Amino acid sequence: MNIRTKLFVFIPVLVILVSAVTYFIYYSSKTMQESYNLMMERILLYKQIAQQTQQNLRTLSSYLIDQKEETYQALLEQNNELQSLKLHLGKQARTEMNVTSIKNYENMIESFLEKEEQVLEATDVRGLQSYVALYEETEKIAGFIQDHGQSLVDLELSNYQPYYKQILWNTQQMNNIGLALFVVNMLLSIVFVIWLSRSITRPIHLLVRTAKQISKGNLQITPPVFRRDDEFRILSEAFHQMLTNIRKLIAKEREHLERDRLVKELELKALQSQINPHFLFNTLNALSKLALIEGAERTSNLTISVSNLLRYNLRKLDKPVTLREEVDNTKEYFAIQQARFRDRIRFEMHIEETAMDQQIPCLSLQPILENAFIHGVEGMEEGAAVSLSITRSEDEVLVTIADNGAGMSEEVRKSLLDLGSPEPFRPYMERKSTGLGSRNVFKRLQLFYGRNDIVELESEPGKGTTVRLRLPMKEGADANVSIVNR
DSSP: OOHHHHHHHHHHHHHHHHHHHHHHHHHHHHHHHHHHHHHHHHHHHHHHHHHHHHHHHHHEEEEEEOOOHHHHHHHHHHHHHHHHHHHHTTTSSSOOTHHHHHHHHHHHHHHHHHHHOOOOOOOOHHHHHHHHHHEEEEEEHHHHHHHHHHHHHHHHHHHHHHHHHHHHHHHHHHHHHHHHHHHHHHHHHHHHHHHHHHHHHHHHHHHHHHHHHHHHHHHTTOOOOOOOOOOHHHHHHHHHHHHHHHHHHHHHHHHHHHHHHHHHHHHHHHHHHOHHHHHHHHOOOOHHHHHHHOOOHHHHHHHHHHHHHHHHTSSSSOOOOOHHHHHHHHHHHHHHHHHHHHGGGGEEEEEEEGGTTEEOOOSSSSHHHHIIIIITTOSSSSOOOEEEEEEEOOOOEEEEEEESSOOOHHHHHHHHTTSSSTTTTHHHHHHHOOSSOHHHHHHOOOOTOOOOOOOEEEOOTOOOEEEEEEEESSEEEEEEEOOOOO
């Protein structure tokens, strides 16, 4: 349950509980107030009827004395008011205890109004003695109305007393229930607040501690794992992903630094081997032209090959080249070795033209070929062979460099492929070479292509050595295939 759902669920529950407490208290007060209002309304009605009866009686007396029209009109209005009060009394709720008394009360009012009417009629057709007697009866009925009204008030109070006690008891019960609900609501609110705060602050504390460790450079820390499916689980997964990305970036940066280090190492070794390159190139060109003038054409070609080889080896090593450039460089190297070994060695090159645009680090093939000459076939008197084969498939370019020379032991073969271990056989493998070892080349290839399955090495003592480089495709090329031999 996420934080938003918690708030949407538990806050309405608390509001409902508070509303329930408020409603109970309100209902208790309302019930008591309504019963009290009903009782007071009847008592006031009794009083109003008694007062209105006396007012009618006084107005009737005044009319009998002055016989004025305005007094008569006032009397008629008062009669109508008393009649209205009588009708209102008839609409009041009745109980078994007051139904008879109220009925008698209504009859008294009706009798009072009839006697009052008789008095008015007697003033017109009878003598003074007649309507005086009727007035006395009317006055007597008005007294009965007043006395009976007071009795009804006393009856209402008597009837209301047990009901009032019941209301008080009910109100006390309501108040107790309300107090209990208030206490329960308070306790639930406290528990909910503590639980909600802990469910928020504890994950935040764990995430803050993890963030502080990451800020200090501790990338091996494991972010907290939250089982609940809420925002903190999302944050924790984001922390995991962030740490994974940081580790990948650091690993890539280390590979980049390692690649730069190897390139700088190669450049340094190349710089250590050069003696004023411009002077050296000019000297070699002069020797080539001199040999050509003197008719030594092979010496001139050999000098040009050495010059081209030196120029290629002294170029920038941090930029990739094509296999075409690497193969051209190996051809120059082959030319020099051919002049050295003559008929003792045979060179073979099988090249697919479609693979020649493949990108590869500079000086990747020559060091491997150099090792094949130095450690493989140099000691053979005849029948030595070194081959370079480049073929292309749909997703890779296969470069194979093989010789039929001395080969190597399994221990040396494994050490060459184990690029993360020390190099106990490095002096052996790199003696008499340019210093650009096979392990260095293999490492640069892995860093360049971002894969560890680039190099395959097969060798047995006395059975030669085969190095295969499986290069992932970097560029397309034409479908035409050409093979160049020897």
